[in-house]
Amino acid sequence: MRSTNIVCKIFFWISEVSPMIIRGTTIGPNFNRPEGKLYKNCFHENTHYFGNDMGLVPDVESVWACQDICQTSMGCRHFTYNGKDHPFDRHRFECILKTGSIDTMDMNGATSGPKMCS
Numbered sequence: 001m002r003s004t005n006i007v008c009k010i011f012f013w014i015s016e017v018s019p020m021i022i023r024g025t026t027i028g029p030n031f032n033r034p035e036g037k038l039y040k041n042c043f044h045e046n047t048h049y050f051g052n053d054m055g056l057v058p059d060v061e062s063v064w065a066c067q068d069i070c071q072t073s074m075g076c077r078h079f080t081y082n083g084k085d086h087p088f089d090r091h092r093f094e095c096i097l098k099t100g101s102i103d104t105m106d107m108n109g110a111t112s113g114p115k116m117c118s
Contacts, residue, residue, distance in 0.1 A: 041117075042113050042114055042117035042118070043063060043111050043112070043113040043117075044104070044111065044112045044113060045111050046106060046107060046108055046109070046110060046111075047080075047104050047105070047106065047107065047110060047111070047112045048080050048104065048105050048106075048107035048110040048112060049078050049079075049080050049096075049098050049100075049101040049102075049103070049104055049112045050102075050103040050104060050105050051098075051100075051102065051103055052078070052098045052099045052100040052101070052102065053096055053097070053098060053099075054073075054075055054076060054097045054098060054099050055073070055076075055096075055097045056094055056095070056096050056097070057069055057094070057095040057097070058093065058094055059093055060081065060093055060094065060095040061093070062081075063081040063083065063111045063113070065095070066079050066081035066095035067079060067081075067113060067115070067117075069095055069097065070095075070097055070098075070115045071115055071116065073097055075099055076097045076098065076099070076115055077098060077099055077100055077101070077114065077115050078098040078099075078100060078101040078112065078113065078114050078115065079095060079096060079097055079098055079112065079113060079115070080095075080096045080098065080110055080111070080112040081094070081095050081096075081110065081111045081112070082094045082095075082096070082107075082109060082110050083109050083110070083111060084109065085108055085109030086107070086108070086109030086110060087107075087108055087109060092109070101114070
């Protein structure tokens, strides 16, 4: 039986990539992603999922890295990634984690998608 009252006091990450912490959830790279073609058809280019924000991770290198972060973040169901073409410099390379994707808006340079592409 798994207890939901476990509190982590110390966390070690042995890798070249350090995890980030968002609202008490540890996130890091997804080592379970299969090799080969990514299902880009599940991404919505130039689309921002409006609302339902649960956290923001700055300095994310790609939409696929943003999806990896969503996959390893408890409660994340969708994400919006602001790439290099986002109209506002200060929002470029941000990964916005979402609990849902109810509303959308057109946004140049933003790519949104689900936690998992099927």
